Ligand SMILES: *[C@@H]1O[C@H](CO)[C@@H](O)[C@H](O)[C@H]1NC(C)=O
């Protein structure tokens with residue numbers, strides 16, 4: 001949906017709807033309603049945010065998150081979507097593992113763990129090229145990344161999955177495809193940006209990715225056009241997870257061979273296997289209404305709740321296992337690595 005034909009006519013004023021908001025932790029546990037529906041426990045641990053209708057099975061035909069949820073950990077009170085990633089662990093010299101906690105981004109102090117979520121459109125000053133985005137539809141879900149990726153070349157198939165080594169809370173570059181190699185004083189930020197072009201038909205696909213595509217060239221920000229197979233421009237969904245490594249930054253505790261000590265909950269020590277999952281769950285047309293509003297970050301069209309109310313929403317894990325001691329194995333990963 002390119003609006004180039006309207007250039008200079010309707011688009012005199014910018015229509016920069018871009019929202020950025022915090023979500024507290026809903027639960028940390030082994031379920032994965034997108035990739036392993038119904039499987040309890042799922043193969044690896046996730047940290048999950050959003051609506052409390054989260055369940056191991058969320059078949060879109062009979063599981064409507066805004067109807068079934070009674071609260072959400074996200075700042076927009078109409079957003080009952082679920083967003084999740086794997087969990088980061090630290091491996092000590094003695095071979096035991098400890099879960100790395102998460103912390104809130106700058107500006108969201110007081111939020112309990114969780115992530116920062118963005119829905120972005122066109123940030124360029126060139127309004128001539130403005131693309132209008134179509135919000136995700138009820139039942140929509142998607143995945144990005146490859147848990148099996150072991151090389152940089154494999155990781156590069158996913159254009160915008162990166163890490164930022166936070167020197168302080170405002171560091172935003174450089175971004176790397178692999179884990180930082182030196183301690184990061186303010187933590188490791190994992191950045192997950194989803195593809196932005198939809199086939200316009202399927203709410204999901206067997207690998208949870210084929211119904212979406214990257215732009216034909218470049219990135220969302222550089223505004224390559226959507227390919228003919230996936231013609232519908234969607235908001236760019238992005239997650240920032242800040243892993244608070246402060247308890248694990250002492251080089252004396254790092255491996256003697258000079259390698260870095262962090263490992264994803266699915267056993268990846270390179271960082272190349274990073275991935276993210278999304279199940280849409282905004283109430284009615286709330287997301288489209290916000291996207292259509294010419295606002296930037298502070299959007300009055302986005303109804304919000306307090307951080308206190310975000311923190312009050314949580315879910316008891318259905319899989320009860322120790323995630324918070326020094327562990328001899330990462331849950332679900334049978335072999336010590
Ligand atoms: C929740 O998941 C369980 C286990 O897969 C399933 O039996 C149940 O029907 C699901 N509940 C809802 C509301 O989707």
Ligand SMILES: *[C@@H]1O[C@H](CO)[C@@H](O)[C@H](O)[C@H]1NC(C)=O
Pocket residue numbers: 092093094095096253326
């Ligand atoms: C392993 O190392 C960690 C970090 O130094 C320490 O806290 C823990 O007690 C050690 N565990 C054992 C069994 O020695």
